[in-house]
Amino acid sequence: MFNLSRYFSTLSFVLIVLAAGGLGLLYRELSLHQISELAESRNVAMAQVFENALRQPLERLISVSIGRDGGEMLRSGEVETLRENSQILMRDTAVIKVNIYNRLGLTVFSTDARQVGESRLENPGFRSAINGVVLSELVHRNTADTMEGSVSDVDLLSSYIPIYGEGHMIEGVFELYQDVSPFMAQSRRSLWWVMAGVLSVCAALYLMQYLVVRRAQRILKEQEGRIKSARDTLEIQVDARTAELKRANSQLEEEVGVRRQAESKLNYLAYHDPLTGLANRRCFIERLEESMQEAVRSEQRLAVLFIDLDQFKQVNDSLGHGVGDELLVAVASRLSEHVRLIDMLARLGGDEFICLMEGVRNEEDVALLAQEINAAFAAAFLLGEHELFLSASIGICLYPGDGDNVLELMRNADTAMYRAKGQGRGLFHFYTPEMTRDARERIRLENLLRGALDNDEISLHFQPQVDAADGRLVGAEALARWDSPRLGSVSPVRFIPLAEDSGMIIALGSWVLRESCRQIVQWQAAGFDLPQVSVNISVKQLERPGFVNDLAAIIAETGVTPACLKLEITESVVLAMADACALLERVRALGVTLALDDFGTGYSSLSYLKLLPVDQLKIDRSFIIGIGSNSGDEAIIETVMALARSLGFEVLAEGVETVGQAEFLSGHGCHQFQGFLYGKAVAADEFQATWQARP
Ligand code: C2E
Ligand code: CA
Ligand code: CA
Numbered sequence: 001m002f003n004l005s006r007y008f009s010t011l012s013f014v015l016i017v018l019a020a021g022g023l024g025l026l027y028r029e030l031s032l033h034q035i036s037e038l039a040e041s042r043n044v045a046m047a048q049v050f051e052n053a054l055r056q057p058l059e060r061l062i063s064v065s066i067g068r069d070g071g072e073m074l075r076s077g078e079v080e081t082l083r084e085n086s087q088i089l090m091r092d093t094a095v096i097k098v099n100i101y102n103r104l105g106l107t108v109f110s111t112d113a114r115q116v117g118e119s120r121l122e123n124p125g126f127r128s129a130i131n132g133v134v135l136s137e138l139v140h141r142n143t144a145d146t147m148e149g150s151v152s153d154v155d156l157l158s159s160y161i162p163i164y165g166e167g168h169m170i171e172g173v174f175e176l177y178q179d180v181s182p183f184m185a186q187s188r189r190s191l192w193w194v195m196a197g198v199l200s201v202c203a204a205l206y207l208m209q210y211l212v213v214r215r216a217q218r219i220l221k222e223q224e225g226r227i228k229s230a231r232d233t234l235e236i237q238v239d240a241r242t243a244e245l246k247r248a249n250s251q252l253e254e255e256v257g258v259r260r261q262a263e264s265k266l267n268y269l270a271y272h273d274p275l276t277g278l279a280n281r282r283c284f285i286e287r288l289e290e291s292m293q294e295a296v297r298s299e300q301r302l303a304v305l306f307i308d309l310d311q312f313k314q315v316n317d318s319l320g321h322g323v324g325d326e327l328l329v330a331v332a333s334r335l336s337e338h339v340r341l342i343d344m345l346a347r348l349g350g351d352e353f354i355c356l357m358e359g360v361r362n363e364e365d366v367a368l369l370a371q372e373i374n375a376a377f378a379a380a381f382l383l384g385e386h387e388l389f390l391s392a393s394i395g396i397c398l399y400p401g402d403g404d405n406v407l408e409l410m411r412n413a414d415t416a417m418y419r420a421k422g423q424g425r426g427l428f429h430f431y432t433p434e435m436t437r438d439a440r441e442r443i444r445l446e447n448l449l450r451g452a453l454d455n456d457e458i459s460l461h462f463q464p465q466v467d468a469a470d471g472r473l474v475g476a477e478a479l480a481r482w483d484s485p486r487l488g489s490v491s492p493v494r495f496i497p498l499a500e501d502s503g504m505i506i507a508l509g510s511w512v513l514r515e516s517c518r519q520i521v522q523w524q525a526a527g528f529d530l531p532q533v534s535v536n537i538s539v540k541q542l543e544r545p546g547f548v549n550d551l552a553a554i555i556a557e558t559g560v561t562p563a564c565l566k567l568e569i570t571e572s573v574v575l576a577m578a579d580a581c582a583l584l585e586r587v588r589a590l591g592v593t594l595a596l597d598d599f600g601t602g603y604s605s606l607s608y609l610k611l612l613p614v615d616q617l618k619i620d621r622s623f624i625i626g627i628g629s630n631s632g633d634e635a636i637i638e639t640v641m642a643l644a645r646s647l648g649f650e651v652l653a654e655g656v657e658t659v660g661q662a663e664f665l666s667g668h669g670c671h672q673f674q675g676f677l678y679g680k681a682v683a684a685d686e687f688q689a690t691w692q693a694r695p
Contacts, residue, residue: 004217009210016202024195031187032138035180036157039094040136043159043176046095050174051163053089057082059165061109062102062172079109086111096146096156097177100163101126103170112145120175125160129173135160138180146179155184273347275325276332284346284354288406291343291358292399301360306395306413307335307373310425312351314575315388326383331390338376341369353392354410360398363430370394370428377426391426393417402431415439446502448484449495453504453511458482460515461681464691465534465652465674468666473691475532475566477674478516479681480508500540509541510550517558517565519684524564528692534566534595539576542569548586555590562591568618570597574608584613595652600636610647616672617644621655624675627664634664641668 100109105121120126128135136159165171271283316324344356395417403409412431420429462476482490499505595616626633644651656675
């Protein structure tokens with residue numbers, strides 16, 4: 001830092017010394033000037049005294065000498081007298097020497113005799129005086145002669161003074177030497193005092209200023225310290241702020257990262273199925289669109305395969321949604337791991353998957369893929385304690401050919417899948433344009449069926465059931481018939497599934513049940529004693545929470561004897577409903593009998609069968625057909641008969657068309673028969689007419 005006191009002290013010291021020196025010089029000059037003036041005026045006065053006192057000899061001296069060069073100007077006696085008189089005048093004065101020059105500069109008189117005759121024509125003092133101006137000069141002499149003798153170290157003021165004669169004419173020049181040593185000594189002494197005074201004042205001034213400056217310096221230093229500490233604090237604050245900013249920045253970056261993550265998660269969710277992690281519908285649609293464009297460009301074909309699990313609903317219903325979800329995840333991973341030919345696999349929702357195959361050369365390529373998919377289901381899915389066997393139905397369509405746009409392709413693949421499912425489990429089917437026609441037909445049929453009940457187009461036909469031992473009529477199965485004015489007679493095989501899919505089965509089934517009961521009561525009233533009437537009940541009806549109450553209401557409403565009513569249910573009830581047994585127990589509690597329809601085609605385990613509260617097993621027609629030709633079917637029938645016997649079930653064989661079949665069945669202990677051999681299903685009147693008369 002700038003050292004103020006050092007600079008100040010140096011500078012002011014120099015200035016004070018200079019000022020003191022300058023002042024000293026000035027004072028000296030002034031006092032010399034004063035001394036000179038004073039001494040000069042005294043010299044002038046002295047000269048006047050001389051002139052007055054010694055006028056005559058002087059005039060003579062001056063005039064005599066004029067015009068003559070050198071030589072004796074006065075007689076020596078006169079000169080001596082003059083000298084003596086001069087010395088008298090000079091006594092007790094400071095004048096120690098007098099010279100007189102004539103107008104030519106010649107020394108005509110001097111108190112120092114040795115000087116007489118010397119010329120002073122060129123002397124400036126003389127020349128000034130001769131022109132009327134007194135001129136003085138201070139000189140220092142190491143030795144000087146006085147009347148009392150010689151003195152050493154004297155200061156003299158010599159003055160040249162004009163001598164005026166008649167008519168104020170300058171006739172000569174005096175030169176007076178005055179001893180000014182005492183003045184000079186005085187002057188020197190006072191110079192010292194002045195210098196001492198000036199110096200002490202300056203020193204005091206210097207000291208005071210130095211103190212002020214030192215204080216200022218201290219204040220500055222303090223301020224510097226303060227500034228420094230302020231700067232330090234500022235730096236610390238700046239550092240802290242910088243760190244804070246950095247932190248904020250990293251926090252911001254973190255937030256941005258989190259948001260990015262969230263965005264990518266959202267993006268992921270937008271295109272993926274959260275359960276299985278597969279692509280979702282939207283993702284598949286976008287990919288398929290691109291693939292279609294690429295296929296057109298590269299003149300290649302692609303295939304869309306719609307995959308629907310066959311028994312997923314049962315798993316979901318019986319084992320719960322948790323297991324259902326696990327199963328879907330397992331299926332997804334198995335398909336994506338084991339099926340190499342798939343180019344893209346997506347889950348559309350529920351148990352529906354869809355996949356894309358690119359670079360298809362022919363149908364065989366796709367069939368290979370479909371087989372590969374089916375093969376992937378061959379092994380059981382192990383989910384905790386559950387070992388589940390599953391299959392899938394696959395619908396296939398090709399592009400170009402089976403649709404012009406993405407949605408059409410997907411819809412057609414779906415249609416083909418329905419066809420495959422309709423033909424059994426674990427099958428695949430290629431799309432054909434008829435399927436769309438069929439689908440349209442289905443819709444038309446569905447629309448017509450909607451009005452059928454209200455328009456009395458539905459009726460009931462009854463097919464006899466007879467005792468195997470004596471051919472006695474033991475009952476009849478009520479079978480629905482639809483006589484459409486537009487379509488003619490429509491088979492229940494066509495319209496019952498339609499009614500089930502559309503939900504119309506509830507109203508239809510309820511009508512069949514009520515109509516059957518009404519018929520029983522009517523026949524009884526007419527004296528036609530039919531022990532039982534079997535009514536087919538769809539799973540969809542049983543699934544309805546109010547089924548048992550509705551049944552009880554119909555029984556009460558029609559007044560039918562509950563024992564005369566038999567309900568035919570299928571094994572799918574067991575698979576579809578977790579509490580099937582409890583429900584069936586409630587039905588039986590009403591006094592109604594239960595028969596298990598289409599027995600042998602389902603997949604229910606025997607252990608479950610044992611617990612099922614049914615009274616009768618109806619062996620499916622498909623096994624009866626094989627009697628006499630298919631030993632496998634015969635073996636199944638034998639096993640079923642043995643099983644039924646051991647479990648205490650009554651057995652009815654349906655679809656008995658030949659005597660041979662009847663004999664085989666009764667040989668194995670079958671209790672009842674139903675089939676064309678005994679009669680087709682006919683209208684109630686005809687049924688009554690045919691059977692009332694028989695014994
Ligand atoms: P299902 O319950 O197995 O009914 C027996 C079917 O086999 C009847 O066909 C009957 O006519 C036929 N059938 C009986 N004996 C023979 C035979 O010896 N040979 C041949 N080839 N066929 C025989 P239908 O009446 O066409 O009924 C078909 C199916 O429609 C029924 O099969 C049943 O599942 C369903 N169905 C019919 N009416 C109803 C109904 O009112 N409600 C419900 N839920 N389903 C019904
Ligand atoms: Ca039936
Ligand atoms: Ca049946």
